[in-house]
Amino acid sequence: MTPALEGVRVLDLATVGPAARASRILADYGASVTKVGAVPRAGGVQITPPFYAYSGNRGMTRALFDLKSADGRNAFLGLVAEADVVIESFRPGVADRLGIGYAALREANPAIILCSTSGYGQDGPRRDWAGHDINYLATSGFLDCSGRQADGRPALPGATVADIAAGGMQAAMAIMAALLRRERGEQNRQGEHTRQGEHPRQGEHIDVSIADGAFTMMSLYVDEYLATGNEPGPGHYILTGRYACYDTYRCADGRYVSVGAIEPRFWANLCELIGLPQFASQQTEDDAQDEIRNALAAKFVTEDRDHWVQLLGPADTCVAPVNTVAEAVEDPHTTARALVVDAVSETDGPFRQSAPGWAGTVPPDGAYEVAAADSTDTESLLASAGLDAHEIERMLDEGVIA
Structure with missing residues (x-):
């Protein structure tokens, strides 16, 4: 069986959190995902827990750019020109300031789908607030409807519910919907007259708010309140x-x-x-x-x-x-459902990890292969995108790629 997203190329600018979870889901469905990171700085400490890199980066390639330099930014945009999806999780406005916002990406590739994941969305009074899982569950009403600790405080969930369901899964679904919409749009335009200068495939900018997703998870409670005025709380249902x-x-x-x-x-x-x-x-x-x-x-x-x-x-x-x-x-039951699978690291050998538990994913013939956490594929990726070998060598020497 062919993986559902085989041939879809994704550039993921996120390292952790919902955006990284989304790219893992896409990779598990067969997309070619490249993790895009920053060039290491002299004296900087690069910490990548192996257990996270294994599960988060399996089946992915890795490229490093100095996006604050013109050359590094242009090299990244060279990959964008060949990609289908870019995922980023900067605070609103940061991607634009770096020169890699939607307008810049669309200029490089009119068909690109940009998924911006953030805590509170690209607009609204909280757009610039920092936050984490607990905050998004709090603002949505989720925490208030949870159980209570001994002193009356809302109990914390045992997993990052908002990051996983409200953020990562929402982003993955939105991206797959955008890919389908783009494909249908292209089919609808076949045989029609395309305006001069218009690209036959049109991308879009997706605004994924984790807080919005958490609020949506509370729809049963919200709808009851709107219909009756009764305010739900812990133990209400x-x-x-x-x-x-x-x-x-x-x-x-x-x-x-x-x-x-x-x-x-x-x-x-x-x-x-x-x-x-x-x-x-x-x-x-x-x-x-x-x-x-x-x-x-x-x-x-x-x-x-x-x-x-x-x-x-x-x-x-x-x-x-x-x-x-x-x-x-x-x-x-976990064993019977193959929810834990064999994997192999090129540096640490064989080990076990959680499987892609999503329905419809296609497992490999053997163990999942996981590259070393510090390996990079920048040179080969840029070469595949058509960049000159001498130009790539120059950027490596100048430290704008790694």
Whole structure:
């Protein structure tokens, strides 16, 4: 099977965060991704954790430019001329000041798709604010609707939800949609008269805001508030712990099970198997929740976690183990679904890493190949783009590329 994005060329100016996650998704779908970084400075410390470079940069090439120099910038634009997509995560306005904003990229390649990822978007009162995952979850209402710590503070999620879902996945989907739109636009123009000077394929500038994506994730809550005026909060919904049928419980060995028995038939199955049939008809009675929750807690703590998982998991009760990361990696279901794969580094040899878990990706015939974190492909990439070998050598000597 041919990878869905085979032949799509992506230049990624981001090193970490949602933009880097987006380029990894595109690479996992078969795009040719080049990680674009800055030329190392004398005396500077270059820190690239191997575990991040392995997973983030697998199947990618790497090029280094001094974008503050005219030669370095022009060399980068030479790659843009041959590319389909550029991803950047500078603060709004920085790319323009560097001379690599959308206008400059479009001049080099009218068909280019530029995806700008930022915390709060390219406009709006917070456009220049610095931020991270916690901030975007906070402004969207997500944190306020999460559980509470012992002192009443909003609980923090166990992963960078906004970076992954609201940022990286949003950017990847937007880029793939833009590629499809460009392709359809080209097909629609076939046979039509093209205005003088108009390129047959037209790109676009995508504005991805992580905060916007986080707000969109809250649509169920937002729509209820807009429709009724009721303001959601922690434990407001069945899916956020309002009822005992949707919670976690401690077991005898100190580990936990997750219970998500929302549907009445699953809840009835759970009550019967755990020996609490009297609560089957009280699933959503608010006044009974403390009693039910305490009874469930008292039952689950009598046996180890795996006992309950083996008894309840296959029995239509919506019960599953709360795994540690180590347990998740070694879980038989993880193995069966090939979610951990073999990889090989040209410097450190074979190892294992998380697989592309996205539906429709095409795995390689063997192990995933990962280049050394400090390797570069700048020379070969520029040569492929048509730059003269002597010019490339001169820029290497002058330190504007590496």
